[in-house]
Amino acid sequence: MKTLKLNNGHEIPVIGFGTFKSTEGEANRIVKEAIDVGYRHFDCAYFYGNEQEIGAALTDKIKDGTVKRDDLFITTKLWNNFHDKESVLPMLRNQLKSLQLEYVDLYLMHWPFGFKKDADMFPSASGSSAYSDVDYLETWKAMEECVRLGLARSIGISNFNTEQITRLLNAAQIKPAVNQIEVNPNINQKKLIQFCKDREIVITGYCPLGRVYAYEGSSAMPKPTLLDERVLAMREKYNKSAAQIVIRYLLDLGITIIPKSTRKERMIENLDVFDFELEKVDVEYLDSLDRNARICGFINFKDHKYFPFNIEY
Numbered sequence: 001m002k003t004l005k006l007n008n009g010h011e012i013p014v015i016g017f018g019t020f021k022s023t024e025g026e027a028n029r030i031v032k033e034a035i036d037v038g039y040r041h042f043d044c045a046y047f048y049g050n051e052q053e054i055g056a057a058l059t060d061k062i063k064d065g066t067v068k069r070d071d072l073f074i075t076t077k078l079w080n081n082f083h084d085k086e087s088v089l090p091m092l093r094n095q096l097k098s099l100q101l102e103y104v105d106l107y108l109m110h111w112p113f114g115f116k117k118d119a120d121m122f123p124s125a126s127g128s129s130a131y132s133d134v135d136y137l138e139t140w141k142a143m144e145e146c147v148r149l150g151l152a153r154s155i156g157i158s159n160f161n162t163e164q165i166t167r168l169l170n171a172a173q174i175k176p177a178v179n180q181i182e183v184n185p186n187i188n189q190k191k192l193i194q195f196c197k198d199r200e201i202v203i204t205g206y207c208p209l210g211r212v213y214a215y216e217g218s219s220a221m222p223k224p225t226l227l228d229e230r231v232l233a234m235r236e237k238y239n240k241s242a243a244q245i246v247i248r249y250l251l252d253l254g255i256t257i258i259p260k261s262t263r264k265e266r267m268i269e270n271l272d273v274f275d276f277e278l279e280k281v282d283v284e285y286l287d288s289l290d291r292n293a294r295i296c297g298f299i300n301f302k303d304h305k306y307f308p309f310n311i312e313y
């Protein structure tokens, strides 16, 4: 698997495996299957509620000799209720325990804004009662300590905008290695990708396939590119699926991505993208689909002091 070099010399496989929305048996199965078909990079989060299942799957696959810990690149994330500096280290230790790991390869701050510790993990109403005003710079300092203690090889951010990144870079002792953001043809993020590249921050694109399962033909969510007629028509030319065409397009932006599938044949398909190249005319068409349309807009929280999407990028 191809990798990109992080600003601290570690390498991140360009295709990882997403784990959001799988619990109760499924997370364990899909992680094992993903390892069997060649995935080595896994994207996890406390918020996904499945770190224990994933930990059991990783342990089984290490024990049966399919992989070594060193072959794996495991990312997990700190959720919004735990931004205060006292919570960060205990949270990572908890998460490591669930994942049955001594260290994670990458620990991300999931969002720049925090919620109160005793608030819901996903408060339904916007407004200050659930919000905490802990500054993400304070959270970052505690995350730096996680690196010093050897509990995280790299640390990074997710869903940060350019102003927040600049402010963080001015204060950080350890630079963020990664910014994980939504990237798919409906929101190709070229400007933010370039901004991060210029500052040696690697981008990981989430929802790369446009989260097809959540689309019901309604206008609440942008139509996934996998369902676009011109993209479907490209399949014959390349002898590739729409997902493979989209994945190739995204990798050519110079980023890493974390598609998720519950089906083994699609896990294999999503890795099989290195033996063809997209023609300029098709790249231009995919570029033309960009409309900055988010699946994870989180607009409930737009009045939070640290909400990231109130500026263009």
Ligand SMILES: NC(=O)C1=CN([C@@H]2O[C@H](COP(=O)(O)OP(=O)(O)OC[C@H]3O[C@@H](n4cnc5c(N)ncnc54)[C@H](OP(=O)(O)O)[C@@H]3O)[C@@H](O)[C@H]2O)C=CC1
Pocket (backbone or CB within 6 Å): 017, 018, 019, 020, 021, 043, 044, 110, 158, 159, 180, 181, 205, 206, 207, 208, 209, 210, 211, 212, 213, 214, 226, 241, 243, 244, 258, 259, 260, 261, 262, 263, 266, 267, 269, 270, 296
């Ligand atoms: N940092 C953050 O805030 C966020 C991070 N993430 C991370 O990003 C990951 C990926 O995003 P996610 O929301 O899961 O959405 P994806 O864009 O990966 O889409 C997943 C959907 O695509 C379908 N799919 C997968 N492969 C194919 C294929 N080859 N052909 C057709 N359909 C396919 C899956 O269906 P099926 O299972 O049936 O194959 C599923 O419905 C998450 O799992 C999570 O780890 C996601 C959102 C926010």
Ligand SMILES: O=C1CO[C@H](CO)[C@@H](O)[C@@H]1O
Pocket (backbone or CB within 6 Å): 020, 045, 047, 110, 296
């Ligand atoms: O990682 C995530 C998965 O998707 C959720 C929304 O549906 C996001 O809230 C979250 O950041």
